[in-house]
Amino acid sequence: MMKLLRTFIFGLFLGLATHVNAALEIEISGGGAQQIPIAILPFGKSPEVPAKDNLHEIIAADLQRSGLFRALETRGMANLPTSVTQVKYPEWAALQAQAMTVGEIRPLGAGKFNVHVQLLDVLKQGILADVDYQATTGQFRHTAHKISDMIYKKLTGENGFFSSRIAYVNKSGKRYALMVADADGYNPQPLVSSNEPIISPAWSPNGEKMAYVSFEKKKPIVFVQSLNTGERKIVANFKGNNSAPAWAPDGSKLAIVLTYGANSQIYTINEDGSGLKQITKSNAIDTEPVFSPDGNWIYFTSDRGGRPQIYKVAASGGEPARVTFEGAYNVSPRFSPDGKSLAYIRNDGGKFRVATQDLPSGQVQLLSEGSQDESPSFAPNGRVILYATKLRGRGTLAAVSADGKVRQRLSESSGDVREPAWGPTLK
Amino acid sequence: MLKPLNSKLILVAVASALLVACKSTPMADKPAAVEDKSPSAATKPADGASTADTSGVKEVVVDSNANNAGNNPLKDPNNILSKRNIYFDFDSDIVKAEFRPLVEAHAKYLLANGNAKVILQGNTDERGTREYNLSLGQRRSVAVKKSLNLLGVQDKQIETVSYGEERATQNCADENCFQPNRRVDIVYEGE
Numbered sequence: 001m002m003k004l005l006r007t008f009i010f011g012l013f014l015g016l017a018t019h020v021n022a023a024l025e026i027e028i029s030g031g032g033a034q035q036i037p038i039a040i041l042p043f044g045k046s047p048e049v050p051a052k053d054n055l056h057e058i059i060a061a062d063l064q065r066s067g068l069f070r071a072l073e074t075r076g077m078a079n080l081p082t083s084v085t086q087v088k089y090p091e092w093a094a095l096q097a098q099a100m101t102v103g104e105i106r107p108l109g110a111g112k113f114n115v116h117v118q119l120l121d122v123l124k125q126g127i128l129a130d131v132d133y134q135a136t137t138g139q140f141r142h143t144a145h146k147i148s149d150m151i152y153k154k155l156t157g158e159n160g161f162f163s164s165r166i167a168y169v170n171k172s173g174k175r176y177a178l179m180v181a182d183a184d185g186y187n188p189q190p191l192v193s194s195n196e197p198i199i200s201p202a203w204s205p206n207g208e209k210m211a212y213v214s215f216e217k218k219k220p221i222v223f224v225q226s227l228n229t230g231e232r233k234i235v236a237n238f239k240g241n242n243s244a245p246a247w248a249p250d251g252s253k254l255a256i257v258l259t260y261g262a263n264s265q266i267y268t269i270n271e272d273g274s275g276l277k278q279i280t281k282s283n284a285i286d287t288e289p290v291f292s293p294d295g296n297w298i299y300f301t302s303d304r305g306g307r308p309q310i311y312k313v314a315a316s317g318g319e320p321a322r323v324t325f326e327g328a329y330n331v332s333p334r335f336s337p338d339g340k341s342l343a344y345i346r347n348d349g350g351k352f353r354v355a356t357q358d359l360p361s362g363q364v365q366l367l368s369e370g371s372q373d374e375s376p377s378f379a380p381n382g383r384v385i386l387y388a389t390k391l392r393g394r395g396t397l398a399a400v401s402a403d404g405k406v407r408q409r410l411s412e413s414s415g416d417v418r419e420p421a422w423g424p425t426l427k
Numbered sequence: 428m429l430k431p432l433n434s435k436l437i438l439v440a441v442a443s444a445l446l447v448a449c450k451s452t453p454m455a456d457k458p459a460a461v462e463d464k465s466p467s468a469a470t471k472p473a474d475g476a477s478t479a480d481t482s483g484v485k486e487v488v489v490d491s492n493a494n495n496a497g498n499n500p501l502k503d504p505n506n507i508l509s510k511r512n513i514y515f516d517f518d519s520d521i522v523k524a525e526f527r528p529l530v531e532a533h534a535k536y537l538l539a540n541g542n543a544k545v546i547l548q549g550n551t552d553e554r555g556t557r558e559y560n561l562s563l564g565q566r567r568s569v570a571v572k573k574s575l576n577l578l579g580v581q582d583k584q585i586e587t588v589s590y591g592e593e594r595a596t597q598n599c600a601d602e603n604c605f606q607p608n609r610r611v612d613i614v615y616e617g618e
Binding site: 197199200215218219220239240241243244257259261262263264285287288301308329331332345347352372374375390393416418419 | 546548553554555556557558559561562563565566569572582585586587588589590591593597598614
C-alpha cells in the first residue's frame with residue numbers, strides 16, 4: 001500500500017514558515033518519480049520592492065508542494081540571470097534543470113510594479129512563456145501564485161491550484177474561528193469567530209461567499225457570509241437542526257439538512273431562505289449532501305441500509321441509489337472537479353481514513369494513513385485532497401496527492417484545526 | 428454523576444495560546460464576532476458585581492434566576508427535575524429503563540406547565556465525522572422526545588437538536604471516557 005518513502009522538511013519551507021504571516025507550517029513527505037527539475041531564479045528588483053516577498057521562493061515552494069516538480073537550489077550558482085539574453089544554458093543543464101525561470105520586478109510608480117517572467121526550456125534552449133503581471137505591494141504573494149499556476153499549466157498541461165484559498169476552523173481554547181487562508185497556508189484571516197462551535201464551511205462556486213453551520217444560538221443554524229463585505233445572512237433556522245450546507249454548482253441554491261422533530265433529511269433551499277424543497281424522505285439518517293459537478297445529482301450519507309453508506313439521488317428528488325458497497329462505514333462524499341472521482345471517509349477497522357472511488361469503474365483506493373481523518377476536499381484541479389487529521393491528539397490539516405504519492409501536513413502554531421474546505425481558484 | 432458539562436472544556440481553555448487571528452491582517456471588513464448570549468454568561472455579572480465592589484459595601488444582587496432558585500423545582504438539587512442527562516450505550520438510541528423516572532418527571536412537569544418548553548440536545552462521542560455525528564446525536568434526542576410523547580407531551584413543547592461530537596471529550600482512550608459523551612441533555616427554554 002502507501003508506504004511513507006521519506007520524510008523531509010525543506011529548509012526553504014522552514015525559512016518561509018518563520019514569516020510573520022505564516023500560520024500553517026507545511027511538511028512534505030514522499031514524492032512522485034516523475035518530478036520535473038526546475039530552477040526558479042531570484043527576480044531582479046530595485047530597492048523599492050519589499051524584500052519579504054521573495055517571489056522565487058514562493059513559486060519554488062508552490063511547485064515543490066504539488067509533488068510534480070523538484071525545485072533546484074540556485075544559491076551556489078555564479079551567474080543568476082534575470083533575462084533570457086543573459087542565460088548560459090549549459091550551466092543550467094549541468095544542474096540537471098529541465099526548465100527554469102528568469103524575471104525582474106520593475107516599479108511603475110504610484111505603488112505599482114511590473115513583474116516580468118520568462119519560462120525557459122533548458123534542453124531545447126527556448127522560451128516557453130514570456131508574461132508580464134502587474135501588482136501592488138500587497139499583491140506579490142498572489143502574483144507569485146499566479147506565476148506558479150502559469151508554470152504548472154505550461155509544463156503539465158493542467159490548471160494549477162496555487163492561487164486558490166482554503167477555509168478551516170481553528171479552535172483555540174474555547175474560541176472557534178472560521179479562517180480563510182491562501183492554499184499555501186499564508187494570510188490566514190478570520191471570517192467569523194464564536195465561543196460556540198462552527199462546522200461545515202462550504203465555498204460558493206465563485207469563491208465569494210461561505211456557507212457554514214454555527215451553534216451561536218445553542219443549536220445548529222446555516223449561515224451564508226460574503227467574504228469581502230462580511231455581510232452575513234441566515235439561510236436556514238428551522239425547528240431542530242440546520243446543517244451540512246452544500247452549494248449547487250451554478251450557485252443558485254444550497255442543499256442542506258433539516259430535522260424538524262425527527263431524523264436528518266436532505267432539502268434544497270435558495271440562499272435567501274426561500275424555495276425550500278424536501279429531497280429525501282426516509283426514516284433513516286440522510287446527511288452530508290454534495291452536488292455532482294454537473295448539478296444533476298446529490299450524493300449523500302445515509303444509514304437506510306443499517307450502516308452509513310453513500311447514496312445518490314436526482315437533484316430534483318426521486319428514488320436514491322447506493323454508491324458505495326465496499327466497507328461497513330463510508331461517509332462525507334466530495335466530488336473531484338471533473339466529476340469522475342469521489343473522495344470520502346471510510347471506517348477501516350476503527351480507523352477513519354480518506355478513500356477515493358473512481359466512479360466509472362467503482363475502483364476504491366485508500367489514501368490516508370491517519371485514524372481520525374475527516375472532511376476531504378479536492379483542489380480545484382483535482383490533483384490533491386485536503387483533509388483533517390489528528391497528530392498527537394491535536395487537530396491538524398493534511399493533504400495527499402490524488403495518486404497517494406505525496407503527503408503534506410499543515411499545522412497551525414496554536415489551537416486545534418479542523419473542517420477544511422478547498423475553495424475555487426481566484427481570478 | 429451530574430458533573431458540570433463544561434469542566435473539561437475549561438481545562439482545555441487554560442492551555443490555549445494566542446489566537447492566530449491576532450497576528451493576521453484583517454480582510455476588507457472585520458470578522459463577524461459572535462457574542463455568547465447564553466443564560467450562564469448572563470448570570471455571571473451577578474458574581475462579578477459583588478467581587479468588584481471596593482467600597483466595603485457588599486452588593487446584593489437581586490437576579491430573577493437567583494431569586495427563584497429556591498422555589499424552582501427545575502433548579503432544586505433535591506428534585507429529580509434538576510437531573511438533566513440521559514446516557515446511552517454505544518451506537519444506541521434506546522432510552523434505558525434506569526432513566527424512566529427522570530423522563531416521567533419531566534413529562535409530568537411539562538404537562539403541568541403548558542408554557543414550558545424543553546430543548547433536547549443530543550450528543551455523541553468524538554468517533555466518526557462531525558456531520559454524521561450531528562445526525563446520530565439527533566436520533567438520540569428524538570428517542571427522548573418519543574418517550575415524552577408517549578407520556579402525553581405535545582411536540583409544540585419540545586425541540587430536538589444535536590451538538591453531535593462538538594462537546595465531546597477529546598482524545599479518549601477508553602470506554603470510561605467515551606461513555607459520558609453519549610447523552611441527551613434536557614434544557615428548558617430560557618435557561
